[in-house]
Amino acid sequence: MDARDVWKSYGKNVANQGVSFNIDEGEFVAFLGPNGGGKTTLMRQIYGELYPDRGEIRIMGERPQKALRFMGVVPQEGRPLDSLTAEEHVTLLGMLKRFSRQEARAKARELLELMGIDPKARVDNLSGGNKRKVLIISAIISDPKILVLDEPTVGLDPEARREVWNYLVEMKKEGKTIILTTHYLEEAETLSDRVYFLNKKILLEGKVSEIKQKFSEYYVVTNVDSGEKYYVKREELMEFLGKANFRFEVKLSSLEEIFMRLFQ
Structure with missing residues (x-):
């Protein structure tokens, strides 16, 4: 995945200013920065919801909108559908990724139970943290090559956050490319191969050990x-x-x- 001189503005407010980066296949990368620093805007361009004003992003050689079939996404402001059970929600997302109903339902049950969620529980009765977990499971059910996670563990208690961490570590071992934004610095330090410090533009980049050494x-x-x-x-x-x-x-x-x- 490559980004070259990406600019994005909302009127006179510049969100991304000449952002360039390269992420290798199978790498776990975190983007860190203050609120309003342009992280979510950049993620929305990576998964194709927004287009850059200038510059370009290429994912597996394609524009993000065409590469979306390879991605699983957890948007920062994403909300699950309250009218469904947890199993129905995840199954629906699996079917949208072209699994059969039977395949999607079996995988949904497996992942929900792994994350400690009753598949038959209605989404609107779940805690905020478990709703977030339903979104994460919905993103990974299709076994994507690339995961884009914008503040995925916000609202989770420490135990639930660790469960998600452990699952992400296993996905990385399987060769998945994972892109994360987070305000939990321990999360980035524990999981990431590299980090980018972003405040509209890239201020610092490197392996965690290299940055700490610097x-x-x-x-x-x-x-x-x-x-x-x-x-x-x-x-x-x-x-x-x-x-x-x-x-x-x-x-x-x-x-x-x-x-x-x-x-x-």
Whole structure:
């Protein structure tokens, strides 16, 4: 998948500014950035709901609208159909992806039970987190080559989020290409091969380990009692700690701390 100099505006408001990236087959990539930073706009162009004003996106050599048959998508604002049972909802999406009714129903039951959802439960009676899981299952039932997940675990409790993580890890092992946006920095750090920091344009890109190494000249010193954080250069660390009049913890920058430094 390739994007070249992608621009997208809403009137005078620029959402994406000259965005370029390359994602290899079987790679798990996360896009990180603040609210209003253009992540969802970019995802909507990747799965073909929007067209770039300038530039282009190619997926498996095709425009996104033609490549949609290879994709499973969980939009940020997606909502399941409340009038159906969980099984009916997922089965319908499987049939739209050209499974037979019998095949789609069997796969729907398997995935729903794996995610801890009663297939016969009405969607409108499910919790917000389980509704989100129904959307994720509906996206993966067709065994897509590419998954586009825009804030897929928002609203999930920690246990449910881990269940989704585990399933995504298994999908990656099967060679799926996965594109994720998330505000959970631990999620990106745990799952991703590479991350892009996006605020209208790409600010930083690389493997998580490479990015952390790039920022490793700074240590994060945390006041254990107040929670206040200090970013201290390696060569100044011993002097800083010698003058500290509080209990402290010292560690290298996490992805979350790098995010905060980029977008503060």
